[in-house]
Amino acid sequence: MDSNIEICTNLIGKAKNILVLTGAGISTESGIKDFRSKTGVYQMAPEYVLSLDYFFQHPAEFYRFAMEHLYHPDAIPNKGHEILAKWEVQGKVQHIITQNIDGLHQKGGSKNVIEFHGTMKTSSCLHCGKIYLTEEMVSRIQTMADFYVCSYCKTKREMDRYIKPDVVLFGDAGEWFSTKGFNTIIDLIDQADCILVLGTSLKVTPFSTFPQYRRKDVPLIIINKADTPYDHEAGTYVIHDSIGESLTQIDRKLCGSVDVFER
Known part of the structure; x- marks a missing residue:
């Protein structure tokens, strides 16, 4: 050594x-926590939870998992x-x-x-590109049922207005x-x-x-x-x-x- x-x-x-x-x-x-070790994130849930498909299918559940396991505002x-x-x-x-x-x-x-x-510092609307700080997303989660839907753009299909964390997911x-x-x-x-x-x-x-x-x-x-x-x-x-x-x-x-x- x-x-x-x-x-x-x-x-x-x-x-x-x-x-x-x-x-x-x-x-x-x-x-x-890391991802793949015996005490890593993937011991809590399979990799699929951090996929683009899962995000679109279960946006609320995805966010709750991400905020608990990927967002670490107090880490130094x-x-x-x-x-x-x-x-x-x-x-x-x-x-x-x-x-x-x-x-x-x-x-x-x-x-x-x-x-x-990418980063967990921000999230972005997939349609208009509006940027949301993660602190704002935490507040939306606590106060809104459809917190993951952009409040600014008006495109018809709701899924097009999803706010996605600015991280690279599987399939992304x-x-x-x-x-x-x-x-x-x-x-x-x-x-x-x-x-x-x-x-x-x-x-x-x-x-x-x-x-x-x-x-x-x-x-x-x-x-x-x-x-x-x-x-x-x-x-x-x-x-x-x-x-x-x-x-x-x-x-x-x-x-x-x-x-x-x-x-």
Whole structure:
């Protein structure tokens, strides 16, 4: 472990354009449940509950499940989020691409964040595009029977006026799933001189394919408690431990080596 920390510290110290890929593992350290573990969200209900079909068939039930299990307004960023924000200010981390919908990277101070699976911060009318803050949706749930129907547009078919959380559901396609969005991400990966993967097992496509697009000489650093399909590839360095603790150790070593950033 110590040798891997040393190697990763050296790689991160030399890097000037780090691209970070994050998954549920960084948010679990802020008390948010992941999806597929033994204590994850999918132990409460099948994946189908978070599908576009289920949303249209049972909008009220969908919202109640989402608000209980996906909306975490009181969660606060942990050391992992804070260190990534610090490295962004220092000019080392250029972009974060996250599977998470909790907004903790932004709360932690990061600015250049691509929310690949969307966000629970807002919901939008599928017809007119009217944006509702999630706090407003919570109030609507408590006071209106058809809270999920937009109050502003007048199209005839009620289902066309459904207000959908701005997250990517199964059977759905978000902003970054378009050709333009995907190509933007591939370009960012191609420009990076280090790829840092945090808290994802890299098993869910298309997010799992992103490390494949890095240049051959670019190191891949993975900090995740579970194995990933990339663990034994050339140029890959793996730490199976806490993200917050691992990044804290690396950051302390970087701070203790005045010339690390200048090598």
